[in-house]
Amino acid sequence: MRAVICGYYGRGNGGDEALLVSLLQMLPQEVTPIVLSNNPPQTHQRYGVETCPARSAFSLLRTLKKSDMFIWGGGSLMQDVTSFASPFYYAGVMGLAQQLRLKTVAWAQGIGPLKRATTQWLTKQALQGCTAVSVRDSQSAKLISQWDISPLIAPDPVWALESKPVQGLWDLPAPRVAVNLRAHPLLTAKKLEILTQALVDFQKATQTFILLVPFQKSQDLAIARSISDRLPPSHKIIELEDPRQLKGLFKGVEMTIGMRYHSLIMAGAEECRCFALSYDPKVSRLMKELDIPGWELDQLPDDANLISTAWLEHYVNGDALSQVQIHSLIDRAFMHRELLQSVIDFNLNL
Template sequence: MGKTRAVICGYYGKGNGGDEALLVTLLQMLPESVQPLVLSGNPQETKKRYQVESCDRISAFTVTRAMRASEYFIWGGGSLMQDITSWASPIYYGGLMGLAQQMGLKTIAWAQGIGPLQHQFTRAIAKRALENCTAISVRDRLSAQILHQWQIPCLIAPDPVWALQTKPVKGLWDLPAPRIAVNLREHPSLTPHRLNHLTQALIELQRATQACILLVPFQATKDLKIAEKIAAQLPGSHQIISLEDPRELKGLFRGVEMTIGMRYHSLIMAAAAECRCFALSYDPKVSQLMAEISIPGYELEQLPDNPNEISKAWLEEYVNGEPLSSETIQSIRDRAEIHREVLIEAFLGD
């Protein structure tokens, strides 16, 4: 019996650790009877790294050919349908979903974070694409509420990266302990003034704890320059750690006492490793995660204008903060497996 072919679409091949982690988790959860083809910004690298078929995500010819040879089309996780950065994202992903539906493919919106959708036009694109899907799972309450308002049924479960398998990081345990991981990304909310305050606060935190600071870029184009700028000012032990395998990226946090993170998946990976977390929120999805699992932190727009105040808050979490219990983490992982069940039902439930 031949395998079922499925096109997988997401923000892949762009060097973003969180989106690559979603892809690996999706591939981990796909039934063995499914043969995936991944649309990627770097198809050769995607094919080599994950041992899957891949093609250029912006080549209309190759994407259409892939769809003609497939039976399913999957939005593979993440905040694909949002217009807070630009209109391009909902137009691109909504357009591909609509094309797949017109071509008769069964379509799945998997582990989605819907919104923010600030414009009527982009809301209409998202609604039309989603209401014609065979199956939908979302990763947060606000996304589920949007779909409920549109009268579109869905399943809700924690982000699937909670269930991503991990790999050990070579040389991690040779670095001085204790270790604090830091992930900052380029964003309009992270102004030079705020970055300077965070850097000064980090210097004070390192002096108080004598910790080795691990600067962890999740996407080199948006994180690495910031990591290098901070590293140049740290007085104590530190290292920039760039990892391409998302399983190693998640495994890194097993050797860390505390994580200070901007990126959504840096906090999920750290929390899943029983690591204390402190969030710096630049996006509603980060703020919602803070509320859902009780992560302390700041909205970047309301960051204190005093490095000493910031460092004291970090030190308080480092000394007295409680990571998630192993029981809570296991419960979240178990619920994240609902995303696997959505796939099994969609592919094998016909």
């Protein structure tokens, strides 16, 4: 079987690349993946898969016509907060695949936020036409259950992503604390200044080595550099392109201060204490589900000392997820693999 895989791939976002690798890791052996990518040569080189330009209508149609299955490959594809156009693209490709009578799967989705009636309708139509649907959180399941859709609910597949060691990590001074911040309207210049000062104070109190970890260069690297300019030499900006190494990085980290959703998942999966700065409902839901301390960015204190003190308290007395919790999350994440296998088995037995 040939399966077209569609997601936010080839744009240098570590979390979305991790979802792609997780899906490739879980894809049954009977399936040949064709990945829709915004950078096809790079995706082919990194993962050894057949690719198709995501924005070429001709190539896309030709690829779909030669395929048996279409998969939305994880993430928050159907949301209209960061982009109004995005849901139209993803729903459009899904609709085309359904018109061509491919088996269609919405896989490991985080649905919403959907602020507009139009994007809600698009999402409903796309999901109702799917052969199978899985979501990564109960809020997404609650939303689409209103449309008489009963999805599989399982943790994000990145919990189960195989990690790889990072060369030279263990040569860096210990203990280590990782920091991931991304550009966002809620992260104003004033808030970034407060967080930077808090990090300077925290490092001075703990004598930790700070790892600044951009997940997407276009949105994270400039912020990492601005923080780097304020820190003493005991820090390093680490840029990793392989999502398996990105996850493996957190094996050597005591605590993570994370803004991105998948920075917290990767850190949590590697038994690293986490402190969250939420810019999005998906991060807030993860904080609640796993009891991760942190702040909503729009409620961040104005006092850098208060923030650094909270970080210090969690660093000294906070707990990472237990091995029992981690193993449970990983085991349940593999339910997304079982969903794919069930669709494949059903199709092969027709």
